[in-house]
Amino acid sequence: MTEAKKSKVNPELDRHLSQLLKDVMKPHTPGTDGPSLTDKMKVIDRVLKWEAIKGKLNDGDWGSAFGDG
Numbered sequence: 001m002t003e004a005k006k007s008k009v010n011p012e013l014d015r016h017l018s019q020l021l022k023d024v025m026k027p028h029t030p031g032t033d034g035p036s037l038t039d040k041m042k043v044i045d046r047v048l049k050w051e052a053i054k055g056k057l058n059d060g061d062w063g064s065a066f067g068d069g
Helices: 011-025 037-058
Strands: none
Touching: 011 037
16 A cells, blocks of 8 residues: 555544454453353454455455446
8 A cells, every 4th residue: 555545444443343352352250241152253253344344445456347347
């Protein structure tokens, strides 16, 4: 990515998802209710999707041939 091209990635969203992942994966003490496995997997899925979107946003050629059919 060139310097002139501004990043389309929202840093606030990036920080929020990172913190959410850290919070959900923290070990919890026995006897307390922590996030369920389903909740953990939902967060992991969101983070993985966000990483895929960031990869596409930062790739200048992605989607450039749309409609060239």
